[in-house]
Each structure stands twice: as C-alpha cells, then as structure tokens.
Amino acid sequence: METIDAITLNHYLLTGAALFTLGMIGFVARRNLIVIFLCTEMMFQGIVLTLVAFSRYHGNFDGQAFVIFVLTIAAAEAALALGLVVYLYRRKNTLDAEAWSDMKG
Amino acid sequence: MFTLAETIMPQIDQSLVDLARWIPALPALALLINGVVFAALKPLRKLSAAVTIAALAGSFVLSVLVMLGLGDISQLHGGITVHCFEWISIGDFTANFAFFIDPLTCVMLLVVTGVGTLIAIYASGYMAGDPGYYRFFAYIALFIVAMTLLVLGDNLLLLFLGWEGVGLSSYLLIGYYYRKLSARDAAKKAFIVNRVGDFGFALGLMGVFLVFGIIGYEGLMGHHGLADAEHIATLPAWKQNLVLWIPFLLMLGAFGKSAQLPLHVWLPDAMEGPTPVSALIHAATMVTAGVYMIARLLPIFQLSEYALPTVAIVGGVTAIFAATIALCQFDIKRIWAYSTVSQLGYMFLGVGVAATYGAVFHLFTHAFFKALLFLTAGSVMHALAGQLDLRRMSGLGKKMPITAGLMLIGCLALAGFPFTAGYFSKDEILYQAINSEFGWLGWIGVLTALLTAFYTFRLWFRVFMGETKYEMSNEHHGYAVDHPLDDHAHGPHEMSWLMNGPLVVLAVGALVFGVWLGGKEGWMMQMVEHSSAAVTSHASHDAGHGAAASHGDDHHGPGYVSHGMVGAISGGGAVVMIVLAGFFFWKRRDLAESIAAKLGPITKIFENKYYVDEAYRFAIVLPLRALGWFFYLFDRVIIDGVVLGSISWAPRIAGALQKPGQNGLLQGYALLMALGIIAVLAVVVYAVVL
C-alpha cells in the first residue's frame, strides 16, 4: 500500500478533529437524550477517521482493525444506551436530561 | 536396654521418612471436614469425633513409621530434611516448607499424636451432647496441625508458624464456652500474655536472620553450621553483640508459651476450657513447646554464656513458686495447672543445666501422667456436674473406684514415687542440676519434689478418701442448666469405657515408661543423644556436667552427689510426704485446717498466688486503662469539641462553594471534564511537543 505524506495526513486529522469537536459541543449543549447519544456517535466518527488516516500513513492495518472494535463498541452502546433511553422515557415521559439530575449535591 | 529401631531396621529408609509430609496433612483434612462439611451439614456432625480420631491415629501411625524409617539412630548424624514445597523466597531469604526429622522430632511427634489420639477418644465421650461438638474437634484438629508443624519445621519461621498456630487454637479452645464471661476473659488473657512472649520470639527470629542470613536448622546447627563460636568470631562487632541477645529474645517466647515466671499467669486461667483441652494443650503438649524450642536450638542458646543459666534459674524458681501455690488451692484443675507450671519449671531447669536428656524425658513422661490427672479430674467434674471445689467433695473413691485408681497412678507418677515414670525422669534432672554449678537450684528442685508429693496427695486423699459427701454443681460443660440432666441426676458415677480406656493406656505409660525407656542405654537417651539437642560443646560441659559426665566417675568435685543418692532422697522424701498427706487429709483433716489457720499470712499468700495477678493489675492493666480514659477524654474534648468546632469549618466552606458545580446534570460534568482535558492537553502541547 502506498503511504501518504504528513500534509495529507494532517488534512484528514483536521476533519476528524472537527467532527469530534462538533460531537462534543452537541453532547454538552443539547438536552434531548437521543440527540446526546447521537453526538457520541459523531465523536466516534471523528475518531474512526483519524484511525484510518493514521493506518494509511503508517502503511499497516492496525488502525483499521481498531475501527472494527470502535464499531463493536458503538453497536453495543447503541443497544444498551437506547434501551436505557426508552426505559427512562417510560419512567418520566420526557427525554430531557435535566429530569435526571437527582445526583446533584 | 531396648532399642526398637536397631532391632528392626539398620538403615535409613527414605520412603518411610517421607511419610512425614502426611503427618500434618491428615489432621488438616479432619479440620476441613469438621470446619466446612460438618459445619454446613448438621446430620453428619455425629461423625466429627470419629473423623478426628481417625486422622490423629493415622498421624500417630505415620509418626511411628517415620521413626522406624530413621533406622539405627546411633548411626545418624544430624537430621533428615523432607522437602514439601518452596514457601517463601525473597532475595537472599528462603524459607522452605520442609520438615526436619531427627530423633527429637520423633519423640515430640509420638507425644503429640499419641497423647492427642488418646485424649480425642476420651473427649468423644466427654463432649457428647455438646452443641459445639464439631467445632471442638475442628479446633483440636487445628491444634494438632499447628503442633506437628511446630515440631516438624526445618526452619525457625515454620516453627514460628506452628507456634502461633497452637497459640490460636489454644485461644479458641480456652474460649470454647464463649457464653461464659470468665472463659472469654481467660482466652484473651492467654492470648495477650502469649503475645508478649511471641514478640520476643519474633525479634529473636529476625535477629537470627540478621546475623546469620539463614533460618534453617541445618544451616545453623548442622555440620559446619553457622551458629558456632568460630564463625561468629569472624562477624562484625555489632553482629557479635546481637548474637548475645538472640537467646534471651527466644527465651522470652519459650517462657510465654510454657508459662514460666513472670508470664505464667495465663495457664491457671486457661482451665476455663473443656477439660480434655486442659489435658492436651495446657498440660501435655503445647506448653512443652518452649522446652522443645530450647532443646532444639541448644547450640544457639549456648552462644551466650548467661542464656542457659538464666533458663535454669527461671525454671527452678518457677518450679517451687508454682508448687507452693498449688499447696493451698481448692480448685482441682487449678491445682493441676500450677502443678504443670511447676513441672515445666523442672524441664527448664533441666535444659538450663544442659541436661536435655532429662528435660525431654520428663516432657515425655509428664505428658502421660499429667494428661491422666487432668482427664481423671475431668471425670470427677463430669460426675459432679462441674463441681471442682475440693471442699465440696469427699470420699468419692467408693462411688468411682476406677477413676480413683487411675488418678492414684497419675498422682504417684507426679509425686515421683519410686519406680514410676515421673520418678526416673525427675531424678535425672535433679541429679544433673545438683551436680551443676547451680547446685542450689538442684536442692530447690528436691524441695519442690517433696512439696509436689504433698499437694498431689492432699488432693487425692480429699477427693477419694474419707467420709462420702459431695455437692453437685449446676453446670454441664460450661452451660448452666436449669433442670437436672438425666445422666447426672443420680450423683457420682463411673465413666463409660470409651472414656476410661484411653486413661488406662495413659496410666500404663505413666507406670512403665520410666523403667522401659529410661537409663543410660535406654531408648530415650539414644533419641536425645543423636538429635540437635545433644550436648556437645565444651562450654556446656563446664556449665553443667552434660550427659556425658555421667559416664566417668573419676573427676567429680567435692560437692558431688551420686545418682543413687538423689534417687533415694527424692523417692524416700516422696513416700514420707505421701504418708504425711494421708495423715492430714484422710485421717485428721481438722488438724490440717488448724495448722493452715495458724500459718494464716503464709497460707493467704499462697492462696492468692503471691498476688501476681494483682501486681499485674496495678502495674499494667490499671495504668493502661487510665491512659485509655485519658485518650477518650482527649478525643471527646479536644478532637470533637475544639477541632470539629473550628477547623472543620474550612472544608465545610470549601464544600459550600463547590456545591453549585455539582448540579447533577450529566452534561455539566461533561463540560468540566472536557475543560480539564483541554487544560492537560494544552500543557502537554506547549511543554512536550513544541
């Protein structure tokens, strides 16, 4: 496999970082539990892009193998977290994250 | 006279010696079965006695086989090591789980497992009907595991492991009737007093490691062992100084475990435990661990010229001290307890004057007759529902003839009546002591022997002779009962043969072992002479005429007293004292009481055990309690009042300031976390990358 040079790599890193940051902003700013989880998936997108870019840069496949693991975690998280979201929604009839602030000091 | 091994097997049989591995393993198995299986499955608990007895008997058989495996012990040089597994290995320090088999080990193993088996059989009858039956036998098995490890271990650390293990099982068994306050207190007392001694032992152990770098017997005391004067002369000065302290530290452990002055106070109280426990642990085996330890580590004790004399003096003083207390007590078990302290004093006197043969021999015979005495006392107690007070029983001989006869045998052996086992072993010690440079200790020993005969038969005549009258107590095995139990309602009765059988074996041992095993060429002499307890170095020859001194009669000093003479004095004295005791406590008890009343103050001192407990109370317990009160008040006033009132405001205010940040919202925390990450990342970027 042909490797890419550092400047090209940096382009992809920038895209990955932007996606991650936007996901992070959404995670902090949005109040809907579903959208919050959607934003975590978007952060995964940024990470995955970074991993593949580095995989290409180094010319081996460890990065792409890790993408498989990220996908695994994302799938597991979607199954569990969304199950929990439905559960929480059935308890309080709202998706507002602020409804679940019982742990405040 | 009779050398068992010589006639049967001329050479070492390693396969038999290797069986030693299973000696602690069998009781350990019994412990597991009792402690886990029977604890969980109630219906099976009836079997716990059978399982334990089988395990102990198995260990006894193995011990005999191991001894046979040693072959002709006169050809034996040093011991045989049986390696089990590597236990601890840190840097230069190694402590293997390995066993050191030499004749001394074998003697101890036979005592522990043999007497242990007999007592377990007795206990299966004695403890019948007790709700904690399986628990009792689990503890007994634990004790045997620890005790066999103690005598088998090939290094000081394994010895220490067993040492603490027997301490633990002793604690558990003294406090066996844990509903009784006195039993709990006695257990704590035993444990705490033993800690004092064990602390010394632990320091001594560390000292040995510090000086020699090894703790194995073979490396320390085998051929070319490090613990000899020539090697020590090559060590740096601080090590040479430390060496002088090691025996004294180890000695402290021995004094604690074997209840010597001033750490003897726990043993009489330990009688709160079930009687078979008193017989097994607090008379026959565990308390002799100190004697075993000094005998085993004799070369180390010889490193300091004052160590063995100290042992001898403490032993001799303890012997007469405890004997005088025993003279005026009224509780049967306490009398035997003080008697045990006194007899242990003899053993220490023996090892102290380097008469290890006499000491080990006395240890051996004492195990038999003292176990017999305790168990017969237990039978009396069993018959009278817990009654132990001499003043409330009399003339039981007619109701319990077999018990009376068995106890008579034990009493004769303890009193040193001629040609019983105790007579031979005690005379050996007295003879060696009188002819050592501490002759006066020997004469104290003779005096003690006379007192022993007197108090022993005081007890026997009061309990079994004279007019028959008794008061039942209301206890059954430490649990107070409201209603008379069926088998105790009809008064004193003879025990079943399940309980009397083991006593007969012990009685036979108490009678014949002296004649059978004693003497210059006897089995016991062979065993001791070919173990590490053998007295070899010149220093010990000077300190006390060693065993070898008895061979040549030509270089005796002016104060020399022959063996026959010592025997005649102590034996004759014993007979006289027995007759005297018979006169006072059978025929003319009123006379005895009036004499005791005339000697008022002295009797009072004896009755109150020289006020040692009170002295401890005022010197140690009360100051500590006062200190505790001081700290309690300090805590309440200073800490709770001043500190909580002032300083605690700082964290409270800090907490109040941070409280709004903890708004319970997931995203709030996420934001703060992200800011933290950014901060760390910024530091990394500017400090490391750029």
Add this chain to the structure above:
Amino acid sequence: MVYAIYLAMLIGAAGLYLMLPSPRRRPVVLGVLLGLGGLAGLMIYLLDWAGEHRPTIYYYAFTVIAIASAVRVITHKRPVYSALYFILVVLAVAGQFLLLEAEFMAFAMVIIYAGAILVTYVFVIMLATLPRSSHDEEEAPLYDRAARQPLGAVLMGFALLAVVLHVIFAAPGEIERPYPAEQGLAVVQSVPGRLSEKKLTTLLRSAGLIEKGEKVVAVDLKAGSATVQPVEDGQPTRTVTIPEQLAGAQVGNMDRVGLNLFESHTLGIELAGVILLLAMVGAIVIARIVVKDEGAEEEGTKAISA
C-alpha cells in the same frame, strides 16, 4: 499564519452559537452565514497551507459535507432530522475512507452505521417522542427547542479544536513512522496457498510479463519468483520475478484487515465478541423491566386539564 485558522474557527464558532436552538429569537440567518464563512475560511487556509501536496478535490467536498451535516446534527430542533443528517456525516466519512484506500471500512461504516445503528435510533425516536398534532416547530418540547449552556459549549469546543489544531499545524517536522509499511509479498508470504498458480498466471499475463499460452507451474514466494512453462512441450522453463505491487494488489483491503485482526488482535476479537454478547443480554434485561411511571400522574393531569 497559524493564527488565521483560529480566526476562521472563531467565526465558525460564533455562527454555531447563533445556530444552536434557542427559545428566543436569534439571528439564525446571520449564524448560517457566519458558519459558512468560517468553513470557507478554513478550506481556503487549507488550500494555501498544503501548497503542492493538496489532496484531491473529493477530500474538500467530503469535508465540507461532513462538517456542514455535523453542524446540522447538533443544531436541528427535530431529532429525526438530526439522525438523518448524521447519516450524511457517515456517508461523507465513508467517502473519506475510500480516498484513504480503506474500502472495506467505508462499506462497513455505511452498512453498520447508516444501516443498523441509525435505524435503531430512528425507532427509538419513534418510541420516545410525544405525539404531535402539527409540524409546527413551536410545538416541539422545550428540551428540543432550547440548548443548554450554548456559549460555554461552543467556547469549550473552540478551545479543544484550537489546542488540537495547534499540534497539527504548528508542530514542526514529520510525525515518526515507527512501523514499516506492509508490502505485497510480505503479506502474501504469511498466508500459505493464498496466491495460486492459476491466479498468478492470469495476473502475470495481464501485466504483460508472460505471453499467451504460457502458464505458471510453481511459485517461490520467498524468492518472489514464479516458474513458467512455455507454450510448446519440451522447451526449458523460465523464471519470472513477481512484482511486489502485483502480489500486494491481489490481497485486497478486506483480506488485509482480516489478516491483521486475526494475526495481531486475536484477544481483541474475542473480547469484542463478549462485549456484544453482554450488550445483547443487557438490552434484553433492560427491555424486560416493568417501569413504574413516575411522570404519569403529572402528565396525566396535564392531559386531562388540556
């Protein structure tokens, strides 16, 4: 010049702040314009910075699509639209993967993310959204209409991106490549029997290294050569060197990822399997819980009064 990128990002951040949902009236159009300006500034900066080493135009296209869609994911007031825009993000990232020669990953992303995970999201949105009478945005619940701490979030994001980009654009020199690139034959050698004679014959023929009618009879991967039997019988065989690229191309991206996974990350694969199993069990357990509706009374009374 590094600071020009910060300026572009700051403009974008301001736009994003205006675009985030708010119950109050915000100049959203201004926000969109600012956002687009920031994005355009970023792209221009990149074009200028890369100089001769510019990647293909597709990179810029996919990046713009990805970032713009991502902004819509976090700013849209209706969760369904957020989910749909997220699919667009996934597609754009998959496109980037294609540019990076990670074909398997690209299609795996589309299938798993867009196909499976997002469908789950849409189902959950369906299950957990209050029925609504009209499509009037004002009727959306407050938690969709109002962002929490938008300013703090945007500033945090700006700081995070600034620090990360500083490493990328201000760090001097190349990033070390600690691993040697995997080359064609090296990979092929690790799989015995992977390159059959028949396959190699086709390959070499299409590369013009052997003539029509000739066929490979033996392969020596160690030496990287193949023994070729000529057309007519009886003539001596000849040896052809296999070009590395040729062999490497034969082992595709998917093969390589699989090889890497099962050679270097066996334990990871096992753990991933366990995690998936646990997630499945956990999801079933959660689904079976009978819920006590705490909000039912309040909501119920509201519904009745309404």
